[in-house]
Amino acid sequence: IKRVGVLTSGGDAPGMNAAIRAIVLTGAAYNIDIIGFRHGFNGLLDDDYQTLLPQHVQNIIQHGGTILKSARCKALHTPEGAKQAAEALQRLQLDALVVIGGDGSFRGALAIAEHYHGQIIGVPGTIDNDVDGTDYTIGFATAIDTALDAIDKIRDTADAFERIFLVELMGRHSGYITLSAGIAGGAEQIICPEFGALQPEDLKTLIAPVQRAQLLRGKSSYIIVVAENSYPGGTTALAEALSTALGIECRACILGHIQRGGSPVGADRILATKLGAYAIEQLVLGANLMMAGEINQQAVLYPMAQTGAKKKQIDPYLVRWQQTIASD
Numbered sequence: 001i002k003r004v005g006v007l008t009s010g011g012d013a014p015g016m017n018a019a020i021r022a023i024v025l026t027g028a029a030y031n032i033d034i035i036g037f038r039h040g041f042n043g044l045l046d047d048d049y050q051t052l053l054p055q056h057v058q059n060i061i062q063h064g065g066t067i068l069k070s071a072r073c074k075a076l077h078t079p080e081g082a083k084q085a086a087e088a089l090q091r092l093q094l095d096a097l098v099v100i101g102g103d104g105s106f107r108g109a110l111a112i113a114e115h116y117h118g119q120i121i122g123v124p125g126t127i128d129n130d131v132d133g134t135d136y137t138i139g140f141a142t143a144i145d146t147a148l149d150a151i152d153k154i155r156d157t158a159d160a161f162e163r164i165f166l167v168e169l170m171g172r173h174s175g176y177i178t179l180s181a182g183i184a185g186g187a188e189q190i191i192c193p194e195f196g197a198l199q200p201e202d203l204k205t206l207i208a209p210v211q212r213a214q215l216l217r218g219k220s221s222y223i224i225v226v227a228e229n230s231y232p233g234g235t236t237a238l239a240e241a242l243s244t245a246l247g248i249e250c251r252a253c254i255l256g257h258i259q260r261g262g263s264p265v266g267a268d269r270i271l272a273t274k275l276g277a278y279a280i281e282q283l284v285l286g287a288n289l290m291m292a293g294e295i296n297q298q299a300v301l302y303p304m305a306q307t308g309a310k311k312k313q314i315d316p317y318l319v320r321w322q323q324t325i326a327s328d
């Protein structure tokens with residue numbers, strides 16, 4: 001193969017730049033031209049691209065965001081959009097495309113594949129860690145540390161004010177970030193979608209452990225981490241309902257997009273470098289419609305079509321332990 005396109009798509013994640021760098025440097029080593037498309041799949045539709053040379057990826061490994069910009073591309077959801085994107089790849093004589101993103105981006109790639117004669121490979125980049133076929137996605141480790149830093153700070157003010165705090169973390173429909181940051185931050189309770197939908201009538205299950213903690217242990221702060229999309233009216237509504245039921249001030253802190261930013265931690269830089277390099281090497285060997293993932297420290301290929309099929313499970317051991325201590 002001689003020419004390979006690369007793009008970053010969907011929610012950006014710290015480490016995407018490290019993946020782009022590895023792709024460009026590996027491409028140079030194999031004498032492959034790397035063409036970077038800007039703004040995700042939109043770059044294909046808008047002819048917004050540039051050749052990426054090693055000098056373009058100097059000093060980017062440490063930066064969050066993505067030098068190629070990212071976006072969600074509505075046009076790709078239409079058959080015409082997917083066809084147009086494939087035509088752009090053919091016109092630019094690209095032998096292959098690397099898509100760095102989550103399983104939504106991989107679905108977009110599969111739609112293009114129906115009209116494209118070249119190879120497509122995915123590299124998992126999302127803070128959510130909700131992609132099957134890899135133990136971790138690029139950006140997840142950094143997002144945990146960012147969330148943790150916030151939880152530690154909230155603990156200080158929660159303790160000073162003797163308040164209950166609900167900290168809402170991202171993850172779309174996955175509790176990976178919430179469970180991990182909650183465990184590491186010593187959260188008293190963790191609420192995530194994997195525990196089942198929380199409805200207003202279930203509030204008593206949250207309240208009882210808070211009351212027991214107050215009576216028995218005299219706790220002066222209490223932190224509940226909540227995955228986004230866990231409660232019908234949102235985490236602020238949940239905090240208000242708890243305040244009313246308990247007669248204690250409960251505050252909600254929605255961490256939001258802070259979790260997507262920042263300099264990638266070492267683990268994300270290493271994972272991104274490994275998977276970016278592996279993606280190019282596997283393209284050279286003929287891989288198509290696969291994702292480059294890592295399982296038990298081994299780089300592996302996984303069918304792109306299966307990356308969202310199973311609904312990746314959060315650690316059952318930690319879930320059980322957390323539920324045991326919360327009900328204690």
Ligand code: F6P
Pocket residue numbers: 010011012102126127128170171172173228260
């Ligand atoms: O997939 C990454 C993510 O940050 C999710 O955690 C979150 O639900 C979503 O993207 C937010 O998307 P947007 O940036 O479009 O609000």
